[in-house]
Amino acid sequence: MNRLVGILLAIAAIVAGGAFFGWKGAILGLSCVVFYLLLQFTQLMKVMRTANDAPMGHVSSALMLQSRLHPGMKLIELIKLCRSLGVKSGENTYRWTDAGGDAVDIVMERGVVASWQLVRAPGSPEDDDGQPPAA
Incomplete structure (x- = not known):
C-alpha cells in the first residue's frame, strides 16, 4: 500500500x-x-x-529465483522468496548464489526490484549457442 x-x-x-x-x-x-x-x-x-536461519546470499536455485522475479517486487517479497538476505555486490545490486555456482544479480531502486540478471557458473551445461544440451 x-x-x-x-x-x-x-x-x-x-x-x-x-x-x-x-x-x-x-x-x-x-x-x-x-x-x-x-x-x-x-x-x-x-x-x-x-x-x-539461512546463509547470507544463498538461494536453493538461482534459475528458479530468476523465473519468479518481476519488476516492482518489494524487498520484503524478495526476502520471502529467497529466504535469505542478499550479498551486496554493487551500489544498488545484491547477489544470491546457489550451490551450483549460478547467481542472480538484482538491482534495487527505492526498495523495489528494478532489474536482474542471471549469471551462469563457468562450465555450466550449455552449448555454445546458449541452449541446454539435448538429452
Missing part, C-alpha cells in the same frame, strides 16, 4: 471514530491503527527470522 494512503486511512479511522462515538471512538480508531502496525511488524520479524 502507498505510504500516503496508509497515513490518510489511519487519520480517517481516528477522525471517523471520534465523530461517530466521541473520545471512545477515537481511542477505538487509534487501537485499530496500532493493531494493524503490530501485525505488519510481526510479519516483518517473521521474514527476518527466516532469513536469519
Whole structure:
C-alpha cells in the first residue's frame, strides 16, 4: 500500500471514530491503527527470522529465483522468496548464489526490484549457442 494512503486511512479511522462515538471512538480508531502496525511488524520479524536461519546470499536455485522475479517486487517479497538476505555486490545490486555456482544479480531502486540478471557458473551445461544440451 502507498505510504500516503496508509497515513490518510489511519487519520480517517481516528477522525471517523471520534465523530461517530466521541473520545471512545477515537481511542477505538487509534487501537485499530496500532493493531494493524503490530501485525505488519510481526510479519516483518517473521521474514527476518527466516532469513536469519539461512546463509547470507544463498538461494536453493538461482534459475528458479530468476523465473519468479518481476519488476516492482518489494524487498520484503524478495526476502520471502529467497529466504535469505542478499550479498551486496554493487551500489544498488545484491547477489544470491546457489550451490551450483549460478547467481542472480538484482538491482534495487527505492526498495523495489528494478532489474536482474542471471549469471551462469563457468562450465555450466550449455552449448555454445546458449541452449541446454539435448538429452
